[in-house]
Amino acid sequence: MTMQNDLLLRVLSGEKTERPPVWVMRQAGRILPEYRAVRSRLSGFKELVETPELACEVTLQPVDLLGVDAAILFSDILVVPEAMGLPYELIEKVGPRFPETIGSAADLARLHPVEPEEHLRYVMDAMRMTRQALDGRVPLIGFAGAPWTIFCYMVEGGGSKEWSRARRMLRSEPVLAEELLDRITEATIAYLNAQVKAGAQVLQLFDSWAGALDSTLFERYSLPRLRRICEAVDGAPLIVFAKGAGWQLERLAALPCAALGIDWHTPIAEARRRAPGHVLQGNLDPSVLYGSEAEVREATQRMLSDFGRGGHVANLGHGVYPDIDPDRVRAFIDEVKRSGVEG
Ligand code: CP3
16 A cells, blocks of 8 residues: 655655655644544543544544644553553543552562553554554554653652652662663563554654653663664654753764654754754644744744754644644644645
């Protein structure tokens, strides 16, 4: 089957394209009334994630309704710790919660390796179904959380501003911490490779809480596992997004991955200078989308010209906020698309 829109695949393989491909982190979600309509009929978020027909339906919504150049499978990074033996809940207006956490070697001993087709069958089924339903319209992106980010939730038990408990474990129980991180790493490798087999054409690794680590901790605990994943996953180009770690860009640039995600704190010219020759993804501040349509278009133009021609996947610098008007997201996407028409 030939891809009708293979812009993302071409940019990630290093080709020059007529314009940057554009997609939006968290594009499948609450910004769309059509998503909220599906969601409101269900018992909760997990029912949506665990029902392949529904996950497929909401994955396609932003392709149809926003016109993005890629679909990202509707799922969550928290399915991996659950598959290892630590179930999560998603509490309305609060966020994720783990009733049990990892704090000792005994807790760690209760975790088990992940067999994706067994423990994450619903994701694999959703991936197969979505790839087929897309019928080559746009590439399908699979994803996972990076080991450090998953570790944060497993140790902390929920969201946190500072992740001080997770960081305490790195400082006070480094052996236990390394063991947990390695187990997450192996589960993630199995999971990402299985996603490729099931139809994912691009992968993204989210190190959403990389910014909680100082350089010593980042280099010891996060970076080597990002590298291990880059080396052990094959069959699809991998985008590494380490949010809040723009100051680590030289080290990230040494990873064998297809592209690096850039958050909105990182000045584009600086990113280009510090990761020369790399494909970069990002990085409009999502809060720009609270502005007027004209402001959105102007900021998007500035972003495009700062990245320059080639080697760029247009996106926001983090996930879109749920209360943003979908018309502003459309203006962002349209502005990127127009940049190709105007040559
Ligand atoms: O469109 C897409 O991006 C695909 C779907 C997707 C979700 N979560 C759906 C979701 C993706 C890629 C994720 C990744 C994810 N999940 C990350 C990494 C990306 C990032 O934002 O840094 C993280 C840290 C999580 C953990 C998580 N899941 C949190 C903190 C929350 C609650 C916060 C919130 O936004 O409410 C979730 C739940 C979640 N995952 C929702 C969605 C659409 C909201 C749940 C709902 O519909 O009620």
